[in-house]
Amino acid sequence: MSSDRVALNKEIAFQKWEGYAKPIDRGRHVNFGEKFVLAPDYVMMSPHFNDGAPQTAAEMFSDEVAAAMAEYAPDGDMLTAEWRMWWKHMPDYRLVSPFDCVAGEWGFLSCDTYAGTLADGTVLTLREWDYIWVDKEGQVTRWDWFVDPEPWDRMIGLIGLNPKGLTSQEYTVNFLREGAVAG
Template sequence: MSSDRVALNKEIAFQKWEGYAKPIDRGRHVNFGEKFVFAPDYVMMSPHFNDGTPQSAAEMFSDEVAAAMAEYAPDGDMLTAEWRMWWKHMPDYRLVSPFECVAGEWGFSSCDTYAGTLPDGSVLELREWDYIWINEAGEVTRWDWFVDPDKWEQLLALVGLEPKGLTSQQYTVNFLREGGSRN
């Protein structure tokens, strides 16, 4: 096992964690850092989108997503737009678990807990499990993510989305409209 490659994958994992853990400290800006780079043909999969069918970057980038990006995130910053959507309902929403990952030559896995205070004072927590594959060039080639279904449905209800049949494109357009730079 190449210790350099494992160390790089762990650093990429840390930059992802830090991007989600410290956005409030960074002026409400979400950024994964310079080492977290997607390969042009990367794939994402979650059982909560597209009925669990993996999608390539090209498939995720529909005409509707492109139009919403042009209008609401012309600078390309989709991460911050997604979090602005959550901050409208939970101003303190962030990753609250300490950094922990299992890195290997293939990439890394991690389990994170996100939390935010709802208007009624209760705290909504969501656990996420990520499996992220990284190629020899240090680019993310695949990201599979899983969350607690009940908590995910609570989050989606906050932003008016129905979980059944939800596509990644519908979710993306919604967070761009709700949290984009024009809002």
């Protein structure tokens, strides 16, 4: 096992964790750092989107997503747009668990807990498991993520979507619209 690759994958995992754990400290900006680079043909999969079918970057980028990006995120910052959507409902929403990952030559696995407080004082928490594969060039080639269904369904309901049959494109267009750059 190459210790350099494992160390790089752990650094990539940390930058992802830090991007989600400290966005409020960074002026409400989400950034994964310089090391977290998605390969042009990366694949993403979650059982909560597209009936669990993996999608390539090209498949996720529909005409509707492109139009929403041009209108609502002309700065290209989709990560922060998604979080601005959540902050409308939970101003303190962020990753709250300490950094922990299992890194290998293939990539890394992490389990993180996110939390935010609703206006009525209810704290919503969501656990997420990420399996992220990284190639020899240090680019993310696949990202599979899983969350606890019950809190996920509640959160999806907060933003006006139905979790049943939801596509990644519908979710993306929604968060771009709801988390639009203030104009």
